[in-house]
Amino acid sequence: MFEGPSDYSPALQQLHDRYRRIAQRIGLAGLVLVGLALGLTGLFGRISFNSYVEAGNYALILAGLALAARRDFHIRSVMNGGLAALFLCYWAHVFVEVQSGDINVTTLIYPLFIPVFIAIGLDYRLQLALAPLQAVFIWFCTVAFTEAYPLGGPGLSDERMLAGSLAAFSAILLVLLAMVQISRQRTDQRLVQVITEKEHLATTDPLTGLLNRRAFLAALKTAADETGEVTAVFIDLNNFKPLNDQYGHAAGDAVLRAIAARLERSDAIAVAARPGGDEFAAIAAPCRNAAEMDAALAGLYAELVCDVAWNGRLIHVGASMGYAHKGRDDKSLTACLSEADTAMRRVKAAGGGYARFAPEVDGEAIETELMQVTFPRALASGLIRPALQPIADAGTMEIVGHELLARWTGLAQADINSRQPGPEEFIPVAEKLGLLNELLWTTLDTTLSNWKSEPKALSVNISPGQLQTTDFIPTLRRVLDKHRFPANGVTLEITERVALRNLEANVGMLQRARKAGLSIALDDFGTGYSSLSMLTRLPLDKLKIDRSLTLAAATAEDAPENALLRGALRLARDLGLVTCVEGISSETLAEKMRKLGADQMQGYWIGQPRLVESPDEKPARLAC
Structure with missing residues (x-):
């Protein structure tokens, strides 16, 4: 599992959010329980300075855990470290009470269950590491209790047998928790693997390894949100169907993979995708000005139309490429994509080449395309x-x-x-x-x-x-x-x-x-x-x-x-x-x-x- 939220794909974010909510609830619920315990202690007149110190230590650890969960800060590390600190802090206060002579039945009963309850949220490695400590601490408490309150039996052997049994029982509880945690973590790992594979299949074109249409649109939106500017590029291969008919689909697939590889290694392209068929889409790498962008994409086009070697022969590749730029707040992403597609279709109609969207040339076509989207809505809403x-x-x-x-x-x-x-x-x-x-x-x-x-x-x-x-x-x-x-x-x-x-x-x-x-x-x-x-x-x-x-x-x-x-x-x-x-x-x-x-x-x-x-x-x- 990952630590920071930036490490998560959208499909895994739900699992991460679930763990974060659990950590936050543990922190908040723990703070409530500490407050209730302190209140009950005061109600029965048993409150002392040590009680305030103990409650303060617990509250500090639990508040840190809740805050880390809220801010999504290294939740697993904070969770394991916080609960381990809470475990050791509890035992430290138990030892202080025992050394001060404050021994009663709770000195024996509470340590059997409270540390185990705290350890439930720990990683299995920490649970296994704390199991021997839990056994030693329980032995110590049991011996202290039996010394203060002798069992009245035949001798010391019964007291040692009781201490050993309780210590073993407590350690076994932690070992069992660790086994359950191992099983749960393995299940989570398998689930993460399945989700990751599913995410890969859902966002990737299986033939070329490029992003598919859905993932490309998401990447385009992310790029536009981060910088406010983005250049969308549409590429359509010319005469691809005759190529398939002449050489076969294996040759066609080889051409598609070659074009994808050229797009991926090009410095002019930040993100490449294959929406389907013989169409490709891309997000151009940022440039300082329009002239620099035109030059970069001209170089890309020259590389794309180079012949593709396949089975000892060279296959000619023709392409039509159109691109459009979205500045800060000057148009929607939908409009930018439509403009790039319009420019691509213009050069394709002319026999191939590359061109930037030009409003004076492509404006009428883009208006018609937009109207095809807006007219049905206008008719349905009564505006016609x-x-x-x-x-x-x-x-x-x-x-x-x-x-x-x-x-x-x-x-x-x-x-x-x-x-x-x-x-x-x-x-x-x-x-x-x-x-x-x-x-x-x-x-x-x-x-x-x-x-x-x-x-x-x-x-x-x-x-x-x-x-x-x-x-x-x-x-x-x-x-x-x-x-x-x-x-x-x-x-x-x-x-x-x-x-x-x-x-x-x-x-x-x-x-x-x-x-x-x-x-x-x-x-x-x-x-x-x-x-x-x-x-x-x-x-x-x-x-x-x-x-x-x-x-x-x-x-x-x-x-x-x-x-x-x-x-x-x-x-x-x-x-x-x-x-x-x-x-x-x-x-x-x-x-x-x-x-x-x-x-x-x-x-x-x-x-x-x-x-x-x-x-x-x-x-x-x-x-x-």
């Missing part, structure tokens, strides 16, 4: 909220419906540069994470629960993944039926990008949606390259003309977009489609679209998106 933007009749300017939008509100997105991500940022993330349906059902349920306006007309944007989900239409109908919202008041908006993905399957899904009473609108018309053919192939009810075409047509009367806009409106009218022009930002533009024959209009001049509020909330208008 529905908003409604009105749609007006072009002729009467009356509100004829609303488009359902999603907005990220609140402060949980603080990890993303303390700003509110727009839908153009988090909608692709939701689609990548497979959370678009959950986003739709959450916002739709909230909207319909608080629906107040008439008429009941709502447009909903959908994606390819949602269209191809077989239970999408039945689930949508259940949500509508739950709130008694008419299906013919709901319009599903799809873009050309959505429709073009698996066109035939999407056409079939949209036809089923129309049979269920829903309307279909083609959104963002004018931004794609096959919209005209789409108008005849898709089962459409409405055509929404993109704001880019509207704004371009508003800049000049002779702009080519004017002809496109007029043609689109005329074509939609001939096909029997309702038209809605987006991007209406002024009364002049609205009047122009009305003259061109638009049926509906949508834009900030018509109305900005407003968050859907519960009855006890104040209305809120969004800035975007």
Whole structure:
């Protein structure tokens, strides 16, 4: 067993803490017993100066033991030394009483058990060493007692027999305690060995001997806590799978072990790990400045990509290495790791090499990664909220419906540069994470629960993944039926990008949606390259003309977009489609679209998106 707390691994710390608590309890309990004994002595009127001296000696030893346990100071040494001193101190006071003639029945009975009780906590070697002393001391007390109180038997032989028997009995007790202690200490040693082996297996990669992912993260946190600064390094071997396929897994294992050995012997690396597969991670050794760090890691990279000798041949090794630095209080460890990984993937995409994380180059990628972590939490906690933007009749300017939008509100997105991500940022993330349906059902349920306006007309944007989900239409109908919202008041908006993905399957899904009473609108018309053919192939009810075409047509009367806009409106009218022009930002533009024959209009001049509020909330208008 170890002495200081710094010698302990986390798995052994529990055993150490248990022993420390035992030592502290022995010290405190002993102090209480000494106080009680002194009080009882005074109560019976037998207190003397020697009583105070004896109690003071005991209290001093026990207080030292309790204090050492509390401060975690060489507990085993203090425990053994303190209890041994307590053992000898007790016998010293017994001898003083005997020499002073203060002999009674307690002079014989107490020494039989109190020293043995003290010796229970000692190491077995001390117990065996004290056993002969205990026998001698008991012999002495017994002889003194029988001299003061003769047994009245036939002679001295009986008194010696009693003294010898009690001395042997007391010594045997200590020997038995030592045997029990030997057994217990061997059990503890086996337990320590098992825990140590388990700790090694739990924290070490068995192939390379490096730390595994869990141990690396713990080491990274420790390094950051100690110095406040740390540089994380991620390394990924290039074309490792083809190497395994060409030479076999034995060659692949040899390469992994060679890379691990290079990392361990490199002066640029303080801690190395293999999280798994062909990936390595490391904590760079501290450097005085960024230039020195770059130079050190450049040297490391040059060493890593040297060929590996295996079975008489040289195997080329390619690697991609990225690293990021965490200064004092400038970012979290999670962010630092993510930055290093992003830099590594950037150089891997470029064919290999090494690079430091650069915010101007990697910033967008890191924000997307962070958003993939924060978006599910924001959705679950209600920070992704529905908003409604009105749609007006072009002729009467009356509100004829609303488009359902999603907005990220609140402060949980603080990890993303303390700003509110727009839908153009988090909608692709939701689609990548497979959370678009959950986003739709959450916002739709909230909207319909608080629906107040008439008429009941709502447009909903959908994606390819949602269209191809077989239970999408039945689930949508259940949500509508739950709130008694008419299906013919709901319009599903799809873009050309959505429709073009698996066109035939999407056409079939949209036809089923129309049979269920829903309307279909083609959104963002004018931004794609096959919209005209789409108008005849898709089962459409409405055509929404993109704001880019509207704004371009508003800049000049002779702009080519004017002809496109007029043609689109005329074509939609001939096909029997309702038209809605987006991007209406002024009364002049609205009047122009009305003259061109638009049926509906949508834009900030018509109305900005407003968050859907519960009855006890104040209305809120969004800035975007």
